[in-house]
Amino acid sequence: MSFLVMTITALFTLALYSFLYKDNPVYRFAEHVFAGLSAGYYAGLIFQTVLVQQLWVPLWGGQAWLILPALLGSLMFVRLSPKHAWVSRVAIAFVIGANSGILVMQQLHGLVLPQVAKTFVSMASVQGVLIVVGVVCTLIYFYFSKPHTGVLGGVATLGIWFIMISFGAHFGYTVMARVSLLIGRVQFLVIDWLHLTS
Amino acid sequence: MSLAKRLESLDRRWIFLLIGLSVVLPMFLPITFPERITSQTQALYDTMESLPEGSVIMVPFEVWPSTLPETEPIARAAVRHAFRRQMKIVSLSNVGGGGPSIADRVLREEGNAAGKVYGIDYVNLGYRANYLAVLSGMGTSIRSIYQTDYSGTPVDSLPLMRNVDSYKDVAFIFAIADNATLDYWVSIVGERFGAKIGAGVTAVMAPKMFAYIDAGQMVGLLGGMKGGAEYEKLLGLPDQSTRGMGAQSLIHLLIIAFIVLGNVGFFLSRRNARPA
Numbered sequence: 001m002s003f004l005v006m007t008i009t010a011l012f013t014l015a016l017y018s019f020l021y022k023d024n025p026v027y028r029f030a031e032h033v034f035a036g037l038s039a040g041y042y043a044g045l046i047f048q049t050v051l052v053q054q055l056w057v058p059l060w061g062g063q064a065w066l067i068l069p070a071l072l073g074s075l076m077f078v079r080l081s082p083k084h085a086w087v088s089r090v091a092i093a094f095v096i097g098a099n100s101g102i103l104v105m106q107q108l109h110g111l112v113l114p115q116v117a118k119t120f121v122s123m124a125s126v127q128g129v130l131i132v133v134g135v136v137c138t139l140i141y142f143y144f145s146k147p148h149t150g151v152l153g154g155v156a157t158l159g160i161w162f163i164m165i166s167f168g169a170h171f172g173y174t175v176m177a178r179v180s181l182l183i184g185r186v187q188f189l190v191i192d193w194l195h196l197t198s
Numbered sequence: 199m200s201l202a203k204r205l206e207s208l209d210r211r212w213i214f215l216l217i218g219l220s221v222v223l224p225m226f227l228p229i230t231f232p233e234r235i236t237s238q239t240q241a242l243y244d245t246m247e248s249l250p251e252g253s254v255i256m257v258p259f260e261v262w263p264s265t266l267p268e269t270e271p272i273a274r275a276a277v278r279h280a281f282r283r284q285m286k287i288v289s290l291s292n293v294g295g296g297g298p299s300i301a302d303r304v305l306r307e308e309g310n311a312a313g314k315v316y317g318i319d320y321v322n323l324g325y326r327a328n329y330l331a332v333l334s335g336m337g338t339s340i341r342s343i344y345q346t347d348y349s350g351t352p353v354d355s356l357p358l359m360r361n362v363d364s365y366k367d368v369a370f371i372f373a374i375a376d377n378a379t380l381d382y383w384v385s386i387v388g389e390r391f392g393a394k395i396g397a398g399v400t401a402v403m404a405p406k407m408f409a410y411i412d413a414g415q416m417v418g419l420l421g422g423m424k425g426g427a428e429y430e431k432l433l434g435l436p437d438q439s440t441r442g443m444g445a446q447s448l449i450h451l452l453i454i455a456f457i458v459l460g461n462v463g464f465f466l467s468r469r470n471a472r473p474a
Contacts, residue, residue, distance in 0.1 A: 099330075183267060
């Protein structure tokens with residue numbers, strides 16, 4: 001990366017971090033440039049990888065049937081006309097139907113069933129007891145057909161504790177993730193850009 | 199002003215300043231914390247070590263540029279490990295917005311450093327839209343999805359790809375991910391096609407991934423910068439992740455202090471608000 005590119009990158013980084021002090025025009029300029037660049041990049045990416053690679057080239061290569069998905073896809077643009085917007089529902093229905101058909105069975109066999117099977121564990125160990133009790137109590141917390149009172153209320157409260165511990169773990173990891181991004185940016189500014197240390 | 203009131207009215211910019219200092223100071227001062235290797239990291243390392251030299255592995259770069267501080271050091275460690283064991287790498291990405299170019303940069307830089315040749319030792323297939331079709335299709339034939347690589351070279355002309363056409367030809371999948379695409383690698387590629395999968399992921403994703411480890415759906419895991427630092431330690435090649443862990447640990451201590459202070463302030467103000 002040349003020094004000029006690095007300097008531009010660094011200035012945009014500082015512009016975005018200036019929001020930490022307070023909202024300002026420099027921050028908003030950097031934000032708008034980022035949004036504009038991203039939109040342009042994705043428009044180009046989709047044009048190249050979908051329209052050119054998966055439609056235009058194979059269509060002229062003899063796969064005439066691709067006209068059908070092309071027509072279906074172009075129905076999405078009918079939404080621009082409020083009067084005829086309902087036509088786009090045909091394309092949306094196809095996308096939702098196809099994805100549901102693929103994903104429901106895929107997720108059931110690939111994720112849900114293996115995960116459920118793993119909860120059928122021996123309760124001879126502390127870990128086994130924790131897994132069984134944790135799963136049962138958490139599921140009961142999400143059972144809303146009966147009021148959470150008496151024994152059901154106690155089990156549901158235990159479920160909340162398991163959920164809270166899980167949230168705690170997620171929070172700790174999220175802090176680590178966000179801090180890592182900050183460290184990466186500061187390392188770029190201090191080490192790569194300014195060469196203040198190695 | 200009471201302590202509780204002071205804590206409640208503290209300008210949050212003081213917190214930002216302290217966090218900023220905690221990131222910068224470890225770069226100039228030798229602040230280090232002990233690094234313990236977790237079982238998930240060890241399992242991933244051992245799996246890589248158990249593969250025969252010269253094996254073909256797949257390294258999907260399912261990453262956006264925004265998470266590079268976490269994912270790039272992990273990716274570099276994985277690629278270095280593979281090249282050190284003379285493995286061949288087939289790379290690809292289901293994240294169009296940066297994934298293939300990140301893969302290209304990391305593989306070329308590490309490949310050049312290790313004296314590896316593109317097309318023989320490593321290949322970057324690039325991006326194809328529709329990850330469900332891509333992941334399912336490659337189980338039957340990689341060529342049905344990728345006729346050309348990232349730079350437009352026909353796949354059939356790449357020596358490495360002559361004997362690779364589905365997951366069956368790949369000994370291991372070491373995914374680098376920062377998004378839910380990894381779930382589909384597990385559910386489609388792992389469960390349906392029986393491929394062995396390990397992953398290096400962002401810390402945000404790590405807690406969810408532990409369920410896959412417990413269920414045996416993944417063999418090992420590197421969670422964020424910490425996972426990267428552990429892997430670098432196992433490799434004996436401390437780099438970006440290790441360098442960032444001093445600041446990481448310092449900020450965690452600071453945030454724990456903030457949480458304690460916040461709770462002290464909360465309980466003090468609640469006690470003060472109670473009618474006498």
